Amino acid sequence: MTTCSRNPKDLCAGVIYIAVGLAAVWIGRDYAPGTGSRMGPGYFPTVLGWLLAVFGVLSVLRSFIQDGGPIGAVAWKGLALVAGATALFGVLLEPAGLIPALLALILVSAAASRMFRFEVRAAAGLVALLAFCALVFVRGLGVPMALLGPWFTG
Known part of the structure; x- marks a missing residue:
């Protein structure tokens, strides 16, 4: 497949941003938007969806202007760990509470990096976060x- 894009990474990322952004706008279309000072349930997904779509358009435009490398292999381990960490957060939030669920989310997501090491500074940053x-x-x-949650408080 040939394309006139000089940066396939930016092109694909931009298309994904546009698709996710427009999906958020579409999902939030039936919710009341409210105003900036009194936000309704549709305000957040609509505003963030449009912002993401705009960034996607800018990324697609940049792919035709700026050179870039080819798309590399998919990091399946990292993808699985980040997606799994997000699901784990959702499962743990109610029975374990916010602190343990966030702890699991952050540690499992961090393990997706090849450079992950647990150090004192990282632990301090984790506690601060x-x-x-x-x-x-x-x-x-x-x-x-x-x-x-109830797992820790009885």
Whole structure:
């Protein structure tokens, strides 16, 4: 297959961004959007979907301007670990709570990298990220999630 694109990676990434962005807009079309100061359930998917689609268009345009390398092999291990970590977060959130679910998500996702090593600085960053998420989502935004679920609190 020949194409006039000079950067197949950007072209494929842009097409994926456009598809996912437009899918988010389409899924959120029946929800009330609200306004910027009083957001409805459709505001977030619609705005982020359009932003993602715009980035996709920019990526596609860039693929015709800037040179790039060919598309490499798919990193199946990394793909499986990141997708599995996301599913694991969803499964663990209610019975284990936000902190253990985030811990599992972050550690399993980090294991997808070939450079993953567990060090003291990484552990400190992990603790800071867990505290930040707990403060922002549970305390700041009032999202009704238990920090520790029934598995730990009985």
